[in-house]
Amino acid sequence: MERTYVMVKPDGVQRNLVGEIISRFEKKGLKIAALKMLQITRELAERHYGEHKGKPFFEPLVEYITSGPVVAMVLEGKDAVSTARDMMGATNPLKAAPGTIRGTFGMDIGRNVIHGSDAVESAGREINIFFAPEEIIEYKRATDSWIY
Ligand code: RTP
Ligand code: MG
Numbered sequence: 001m002e003r004t005y006v007m008v009k010p011d012g013v014q015r016n017l018v019g020e021i022i023s024r025f026e027k028k029g030l031k032i033a034a035l036k037m038l039q040i041t042r043e044l045a046e047r048h049y050g051e052h053k054g055k056p057f058f059e060p061l062v063e064y065i066t067s068g069p070v071v072a073m074v075l076e077g078k079d080a081v082s083t084a085r086d087m088m089g090a091t092n093p094l095k096a097a098p099g100t101i102r103g104t105f106g107m108d109i110g111r112n113v114i115h116g117s118d119a120v121e122s123a124g125r126e127i128n129i130f131f132a133p134e135e136i137i138e139y140k141r142a143t144d145s146w147i148y
Helices: 010-014 018-028 042-048 058-065 080-088 101-105 120-130
Strands: 002-008 031-038 070-077 114-116
Touching (some): 010 018, 010 058, 010 070, 018 031, 018 101, 042 058, 070 080, 080 114, 080 120
Antiparallel strands (some): 002 070
């Protein structure tokens, strides 16, 4: 089963959207395999967003993602990476489809509420950065065998 790394960014936490966002993924059928709140350090931010180093938005991005606590999770399910990305919507909330998380809750590309891995490979990398293996729980839900 595929896994993805999803994170409610500091603005999502400040705006009390944590429950709403987790609820959307739960209702969709994605399984929560790991979940925690943490304060991202500069070092961790630079690792996580390493692909953007040198871009004009890199420094503001690091400041944004370290500006307050985030809620990090591993979600599991069929095509988890693309399913979660579709539910989040486009990077720029003004371009994100209505009904998506960013399309519903965002107004600014620099305050876009949520992060989700963009590929299976980056999901593996990001899960490793944020979670120790023992923090990821394998379990069965009552509904797994006959709905999902
Ligand atoms: P994320 O990694 O946070 O899930 O977002 P994403 O894949 O949709 O977008 P990505 O290209 O990876 O960019 C990472 C984050 O950087 C900020 N950004 N600002 N001002 C700009 O042009 C700009 N471009 C990107 C956004 O906060 C984006 O989520
Ligand atoms: Mg990205």
